[in-house]
Amino acid sequence: MARSAWRAGLRIGVGFLALGGASATSADTLTEALVLAYRSNPTLESARAQQRALDENVPIARAAGLPSVNSDGRHTEFVVQNANQFTAPQRAVSAGVDLGVPIYSGGAVKNQIKAAKLRVEAGQAELRSTESELFSQIVAAYMDVIQNEAIVGLNRSNVSALGTNLEATSDRFQFGDLTRTDVAQSESRLALARGDLRTAEANLAAARERYIELVGKAPVDLQPPPPLPNLPDTPQVAVAVAIENNPDIIAAYERARAATRDIEVAEALRLPTVSLFGSARYNNYLGTLGSLGPTEAAQSDRSAQVGAQVSVPIFQGGRPAAQRRQAQAQAAAAFETEIAIERSVIAQVRSAYTSYIAAQELIALNQTAVDAAALSLEGVRAENTVGNRTILDILDAEQEFLRAQVQLVIARRNAYVAGFTLLAAMGRAEARDLNLDGGVLYDPDVNYRRVSGKFFDFDDDPDPVANSTRTVGTPVQDGEISPNDVPPTVIDRSRMLPGTTQP
Numbered sequence: 055m056a057r058s059a060w061r062a063g064l065r066i067g068v069g070f071l072a073l074g075g076a077s078a079t080s081a082d083t084l085t086e087a088l089v090l091a092y093r094s095n096p097t098l099e100s101a102r103a104q105q106r107a108l109d110e111n112v113p114i115a116r117a118a119g120l121p122s123v124n125s126d127g128r129h130t131e132f133v134v135q136n137a138n139q140f141t142a143p144q145r146a147v148s149a150g151v152d153l154g155v156p157i158y159s160g161g162a163v164k165n166q167i168k169a170a171k172l173r174v175e176a177g178q179a180e181l182r183s184t185e186s187e188l189f190s191q192i193v194a195a196y197m198d199v200i201q202n203e204a205i206v207g208l209n210r211s212n213v214s215a216l217g218t219n220l221e222a223t224s225d226r227f228q229f230g231d232l233t234r235t236d237v238a239q240s241e242s243r244l245a246l247a248r249g250d251l252r253t254a255e256a257n258l259a260a261a262r263e264r265y266i267e268l269v270g271k272a273p274v275d276l277q278p279p280p281p282l283p284n285l286p287d288t289p290q291v292a293v294a295v296a297i298e299n300n301p302d303i304i305a306a307y308e309r310a311r312a313a314t315r316d317i318e319v320a321e322a323l324r325l326p327t328v329s330l331f332g333s334a335r336y337n338n339y340l341g342t343l344g345s346l347g348p349t350e351a352a353q354s355d356r357s358a359q360v361g362a363q364v365s366v367p368i369f370q371g372g373r374p375a376a377q378r379r380q381a382q383a384q385a386a387a388a389f390e391t392e393i394a395i396e397r398s399v400i401a402q403v404r405s406a407y408t409s410y411i412a413a414q415e416l417i418a419l420n421q422t423a424v425d426a427a428a429l430s431l432e433g434v435r436a437e438n439t440v441g442n443r444t445i446l447d448i449l450d451a452e453q454e455f456l457r458a459q460v461q462l463v464i465a466r467r468n469a470y471v472a473g474f475t476l477l478a479a480m481g482r483a484e485a486r487d488l489n490l491d492g493g494v495l496y497d498p499d500v501n502y503r504r505v506s507g508k509f510f511d512f513d514d515d516p517d518p519v520a521n522s523t524r525t526v527g528t529p530v531q532d533g534e535i536s537p538n539d540v541p542p543t544v545i546d547r548s549r550m551l552p553g554t555t556q557p
Contacts, residue, residue: 081274081275081276081277082273082274082275082276082277083276083277083279083280084192084193084196084276084277084279084280085280085488085490087192087196087265087269087273088189088192088485088488088490089490090269090270090271091188091189091192091268091269091270092185092485092490092496093493094270094521094522094523095188095268095269095270095522096520096522097184097188098184098185098188099520099521099522101180101181101184101185102181102496102498103518104177105174105177105178105180105181105498105501106498106501106505108173108174108177109174109177109498109501109502109505109506110505111170111173111174112167112170112171112174112502112505112506113505113506113507113508113509114170115163115166115167115169115170116163116167116509117509118156118159118162118163118166119156119159119163119164119167120156120509121153121154121155121156122153122154123151123152123153123154124151124152125149125150125151125152126149126150127147127148127149127150128146128147128148128149129145129146129147130145130146130147130148131144131145132144132145132146140344141343141344141345141351142343142344143339143340143342143343143344144340144342145339145340145342146337146338146339146340146342147337147338147340148335148336148337148338149335149336150333150334150335150336151333151334151335152331152332152333153330153331153332153333154329154330154331155329155330155331156327156328156329157328157329157330157362158326158327158328159322159327160321160322160323160324160325160326160327161318161319161321161322161325162318162319162322162323165315165316165318165319165322166315166319168312168315169312169313169315169316169319170312172308172309172311172312172315173308173309173312174502175304175308176304176305176306176307176308176309176312177305177498178498178499178502179301179302179304179305179308180301180302180305181301181498182301182304182481182484183301183302183305185484185485186301186478186481186483186484187478188268189474189478189483189484189485189488190474190475190478190483191268192265192268192269193279193470193471193474194471194474195261195264195265195267195268195269196265196273196276196279197279197467197470197471198261198264198265198467199258199261199262199265199273199276200276200278200467201261201463201464201466201467202254202257202258202261203258203276203535204463205254205257205258205460205463206251206254206255206258206533206535207535208456208459208460208463209247209250209251209254209456210251210535212247212250212251212452212456213244213247213248213251215452216240216243216244216247216449216452217244219240219243219244219445219448219449219452220237220240220241220244223236223237223240223445224237224240232445236444236445236446239445239446239449240445240449243449243452243453252533254533255532255533255534256533257533258531258532258533258535259531259532259533262531263531266525266528266531267525270522270523270525271523271525271528272528272529272531275536279470282470282473282474282477283477283482283487283488284477284482284487285410285473285476285477286407286476286480289403289404289407289408292403292404292406292407292476292479292480293400293403293404295480295481295482296399296400296403296479296480296481297396297399297400298481299480299481299482300399300479300480300481301481302395302398302399303392303395303396303399306388306391306392306395306396307392309388309391309392310385310388310389310391310392312388313381313384313385313387313388313389314385316381316384316385317378317381317382317385319381320374320377320378320380320381321374321378323367323370323373323374323377323378324367324370324374324375325367326364326365326366326367327364327365328362328363328364328365329362329363329365330360330361330362330363331360331361331362331363332358332359332360332361333358333359334356334357334358334359335356335357335358336354336355336356337354337355337356338353338354339353339354340353341353399479402475402479403476403479403480406472406475406476406479407476409468409472409475409476410469410472410473410475410476412472413465413468413469413472413473414469416461416465416468416469417462417465417466417469419465420458420461420462420465421462423458423461423462424455424458424459424462426458427451427454427455427457427458427459428455430451430454430455431448431451431452431454431455434447434448434451435448435451
């Protein structure tokens with residue numbers, strides 16, 4: 055691969071073609087991983103359900119301003135009668151209906167509805183933030199699997215090369231060209247290399263398990279990631295975009311606006327309220343109502359009344375003022391939190407931009423280091439043939455070459471993750487930004503529009519069920535890699551001492 059392609063700013067993923075080497079058959083892509091998590095990740099599904107619960111606060115707040123109708127029924131047995139009440143009934147059945155219509159509540163209902171709507175908007179922004187955070191974690195997990203597969207391949211090749219070196223060293227020791235010290239040095243490096251390989255395999259297994267946790271399935275021949283879209287040219291541009299689009303900033307702003315409405319709700323507690331009322335009742339004494347005169351008493355009666363009621367609070371022990379002061383303090387806290395979140399986002403964007411640029415530069419520097427280490431290794435091997443270098447020099451050069459290759463793998467991974475983290479901080483790392491083709495995108499506003507105008511008391515939703523997938527049936531991951539996972543640069547790592555043959 056040309057070095058210029060490895061350094062290209064928006065083509066970080068292309069560099070992993072030389073690191074992943076995955077087969078196109080039965081392979082997973084980053085887009086597929088994101089789509090699968092978008093449809094079945096429990097964290098995201100939980101956040102969506104919580105947002106649907108938050109939507110219900112709007113009809114709950116609106117219900118306080120709608121008419122209310124209540125009915126009651128009663129059957130009464132008068133088991134002990136007053137001796138002086140000759141007309142008292144023995145039993146009675148009664149029923150009644152009461153109607154209440156709020157007319158004016160000091161603005162409490164209106165402001166509660168507005169506050170609830172603002173908190174719905176804040177919740178929708180927080181749902182965007184959850185989605186973006188999940189995608190960032192998936193990108194990191196995806197790149198970690200690719201990175202650790204490459205590192206396992208590098209370490210396996212290093213073990214193979216050091217094993218060949220040890221065989222060659224032992225052969226030359228038998229011929230008297232080398233000493234026992236040279237053999238011991240080769241044995242020591244091989245043992246250390248095997249330990250590094252086991253560590254790399256453990257890290258790969260952990261990375262694969264993390265991938266399963268987030269995506270819901272085991273990774274299969276992960277393909278190089280696609281180019282990152284719309285990366286900013288300067289940190290100033292990145293910050294400007296983040297101020298407008300970062301979901302955490304938007305959520306904080308909407309929560310602060312909702313807090314100001316809470317002040318008006320508290321203010322309404324000391325204002326008059328006006329309501330209309332009506333009631334109707336029916337009583338039936340079931341033929342048990344007595345009579346004192348010749349005319350038999352009616353055994354049933356009806357009544358109805360309507361009216362208006364004005365309630366003017368005079369003194370409530372200071373409660374309304376305390377609640378208003380409390381709401382003011384909470385609003386002040388929301389204002390400060392909004393600024394704190396804005397500060398945090400600015401710092402995140404600037405840090406992510408710096409990390410991305412640094413990672414880009416590290417790719418070029420580490421590629422130079424790999425090239426130089428390869429030349430150094432070849433030179434040391436050649437000089438060993440004329441007696442100018444020792445076995446230890448070759449082993450050191452081997453180790454330096456391995457270290458340079460590992461650092462290059464890590465730099466590529468870090469560059470891609472830093473770039474995606476930058477997009478996430480800018481508010482541009484959500485499903486709507488990534489052109490995910492996994493079907494219709496989830497729109498939280500659909501449920502809000504569905505429920506915001508509901509007022510029927512028996513308009514229920516179906517019983518809840520879990521939508522996310524379980525991972526208990528996925529296989530336990532290990533650190534094994536297939537030949538397709540070994541980078542091309544690793545396959546050429548079977549380096550030997552002069553005078554040996556290619557295995």
